[in-house]
Amino acid sequence: MANDNPPVSTRRGDDGTTTLLGAGRLGKDDPKIGVLGDIDEATSFIGVARAESEGEIAELLIASQRLLYRVMGDVAMPKEDNFVGEDDVKFVEKELEKWREKTELPKEFVIPGETRLGSLLDVARSVVRRAERTLVAAGYATEHPDAIRAVNRMSDLLFIVARNADKKRTLSRGS
Secondary structure, eight states: OOOOSOOSOOSGGGGSEEEETTTEEEETTSHHHHHHHHHHHHHHHHHHHHHTOOHHHHHHHHHHHHHHHHHHHHHHSOOSSOSSOHHHHHHHHHHHHHHHHTOOOOSSOOOSOSSHHHHHHHHHHHHHHHHHHHHHHTTHHHHSHHHHHHHHHHHHHHHHHHHHHHHHHHHHHTO
16 A cells, blocks of 8 residues: 655755745744744644633634744745734734633732643743744844734733633632
């Protein structure tokens, strides 16, 4: 039986380059590749949190992953119209407000670790913040302003949702 699956390893990257659609071969240390790697890592950490969640949180996290994939599209593929636009920023802002209304924020500095899901969301948040920094450092703030705004708001949203996930344990402790 023949295997029709494409190869996972082409060995073409052994020279320190990688193929990026629309950009040809780039060095693996190219800032664009760094940005894509950070966003991919953020998406993966959000996925780990999503695997531990359910209901509204799980739905929000898959929507966040899809948004980050569109941010990756903006970075990877040169085109006149961006994949991420004002509607995406408004979506994140609407979710941020919705979760803020139903989540009481702690009055002191948050030390992650109250719950597993909250901790995973905090890791995802910190990786999203790093992705935002590399987006800005690579010069995408002017090229993709809505992507930067959406990613910036997403880190705030993940913080709020993490506190929401933590509140169940805080309430059970009687604090």
